[in-house]
Amino acid sequence: MTDNPNPTAKASGRIGPPFWLLAELTYRCPLQCPYCSNPLDFDNTRQELTTDEWVRVLRQGREMGAAQLGFSGGEPLVRQDLAELIAEARHLGYYSNLITSGLGLTEAKVQSFQNAGLDHIQVSFQASDPELNNAVAGSRKAFEQKLAMARAVKDAGYPMVLNFVIHRHNIHQMNDIIELCDRLDADYVELATCQYYGWAFKNREGLMPSREQLVKAEAEVNACRERLAAAGSLMKLIFVTPDYYEERPKACMNGWGSLFLTVAPDGTALPCHSARLLPIDFPNVRESGLSSIWYDSAGFNYYRGDSWMPEPCRSCDEKGKDFGGCRCQAYLLTGNADNADPVCSKSPHHDRILAARRAADHATTGLEDLTYRNPENSRLFFRG
Amino acid sequence: METAETKGIPRLRVGFRFQWEPAQNAYVLLYPEGMVRLNESAGAVLSEVDGERSVADIVQNLERRFPEAGPLTVDVLDFLRDARQQSWIDIR
Ligand code: SF4
Ligand code: SF4
Numbered sequence: 001m002t003d004n005p006n007p008t009a010k011a012s013g014r015i016g017p018p019f020w021l022l023a024e025l026t027y028r029c030p031l032q033c034p035y036c037s038n039p040l041d042f043d044n045t046r047q048e049l050t051t052d053e054w055v056r057v058l059r060q061g062r063e064m065g066a067a068q069l070g071f072s073g074g075e076p077l078v079r080q081d082l083a084e085l086i087a088e089a090r091h092l093g094y095y096s097n098l099i100t101s102g103l104g105l106t107e108a109k110v111q112s113f114q115n116a117g118l119d120h121i122q123v124s125f126q127a128s129d130p131e132l133n134n135a136v137a138g139s140r141k142a143f144e145q146k147l148a149m150a151r152a153v154k155d156a157g158y159p160m161v162l163n164f165v166i167h168r169h170n171i172h173q174m175n176d177i178i179e180l181c182d183r184l185d186a187d188y189v190e191l192a193t194c195q196y197y198g199w200a201f202k203n204r205e206g207l208m209p210s211r212e213q214l215v216k217a218e219a220e221v222n223a224c225r226e227r228l229a230a231a232g233s234l235m236k237l238i239f240v241t242p243d244y245y246e247e248r249p250k251a252c253m254n255g256w257g258s259l260f261l262t263v264a265p266d267g268t269a270l271p272c273h274s275a276r277l278l279p280i281d282f283p284n285v286r287e288s289g290l291s292s293i294w295y296d297s298a299g300f301n302y303y304r305g306d307s308w309m310p311e312p313c314r315s316c317d318e319k320g321k322d323f324g325g326c327r328c329q330a331y332l333l334t335g336n337a338d339n340a341d342p343v344c345s346k347s348p349h350h351d352r353i354l355a356a357r358r359a360a361d362h363a364t365t366g367l368e369d370l371t372y373r374n375p376e377n378s379r380l381f382f383r384g
Numbered sequence: 385m386e387t388a389e390t391k392g393i394p395r396l397r398v399g400f401r402f403q404w405e406p407a408q409n410a411y412v413l414l415y416p417e418g419m420v421r422l423n424e425s426a427g428a429v430l431s432e433v434d435g436e437r438s439v440a441d442i443v444q445n446l447e448r449r450f451p452e453a454g455p456l457t458v459d460v461l462d463f464l465r466d467a468r469q470q471s472w473i474d475i476r
Contacts, residue, residue, distance in 0.1 A: 065408070
């Protein structure tokens with residue numbers, strides 16, 4: 001009884017409206033995750049958008065037809081106007097999602113967000129073991145606080161949605177992680193191996209699991225699923241494996257400028273949250289309206305359609321399925337964002353992926369060797 | 385005719401929001417990170433689901449709203465069963 005919600009514009013050559021608006025409210029964050037997807041030079045960004053500027057962006061997005069709104073960062077909780085922005089989002093008819101580390105959250109805040117009309121909260125964890133969790137997040141109090149907040153979210157009547165970032169130093173803990181989630185009575189659990197952008201790309205050697213680790217983890221997750229189902233648990237487990245072990249790339253963002261619109265803390269509008277690293281001039285919501293940014297700007301039209309594709313994508317019969325993969329990954333691994341995503345086995349640069357897999361078999365990088373995401377380290381990535 | 389099934393009271397599950405979406409020119413169901421665009425009959429049924437009305441009430445209202453459609457019990461029950469399977473609603 002349903003129709004396809006988002007017929008992609010591509011098929012008809014017409015550009016549809018953005019469906020998802022991701023509001024990256026700030027790059028400030030009390031944690032220092034070495035896999036953070038924020039840009040390496042995040043500390044070099046201009047002033048954050050003001051409350052009024054965000055309200056304007058939300059209105060314009062909703063007028064265009066955006067229905068899903070994500071509040072993320074950095075840590076969105078450091079913005080004092082978060083409840084106000086949530087209320088505006090609700091008033092406009094968005095379905096609003098808060099993506100938080102839980103640090104800085106209190107029961108009173110959960111309550112005030114709920115009163116303001118927040119629809120959904122996701123709390124992210126670093127691992128199930130407090131020591132490791134804290135080592136990875138670069139903060140000691142973090143773990144207890146997250147547990148308490150996961151409970152508070154559930155007590156407020158929200159589904160408990162937990163996200164665990166998985167990498168080579170915690171991938172052996174699947175059983176423990178899932179057991180912890182079960183104890184907390186979580187509803188949805190996403191076990192997501194990190195994707196290699198931003199800080200995670202910088203730290204890839206020290207984060208990427210080996211194939212052997214991955215196979216073992218998958219078996220563990222499957223066994224847990226069976227055990228949970230047998231015990232009558234309704235918890236949903238999603239295991240996201242790294243595309244570095246695939247032979248075909250993901251259909252990144254469902255196609256460039258097709259459904260997603262990210263607004264970075266300084267107002268830069270992006271087709272995805274990592275696109276900032278590309279050598280493309282992206283528009284800013286301080287200078288143009290969202291509609292002209294989406295439909296008319298050079299940045300958003302850069303990789304729409306497929307006329308920009310070089311071989312092997314140009315003559316490939318799968319280009320309508322994956323759009324040639326991820327532009328950021330192509331840029332990071334080949335130096336040219338036009339190229340096929342090297343994850344694809346047809347890519348002439350696929351050897352870079354194979355090399356990363358080999359490196360993962362032998363990596364000895366410890367947690368202490370990773371570059372942690374903090375302003376000090378960020379300053380190493382820009383002159384100033 | 386009252387049956388156990390028509391006495392049930394459907395309501396949207398936590399986390400689901402039903403609303404009219406001007407850009408889609410349709411009723412939609414919004415849920416974490418997604419949206420379903422509903423066709424006209426699905427939209428009409430869900431617009432009657434308020435967590436208070438029973439299935440029988442809903443059928444009665446719809447039959448009043450759409451007299452040309454004839455008896456609707458079977459269609460409504462089919463849809464609600466389907467909606468429950470998709471975990472959009474539960475029925476008390
Ligand atoms: S990934 Fe970690 S450091 Fe980066 S914004 Fe999220 S919580 Fe902060
Ligand atoms: S060659 Fe390009 S379009 Fe074809 S499968 Fe590989 S990435 Fe996708």
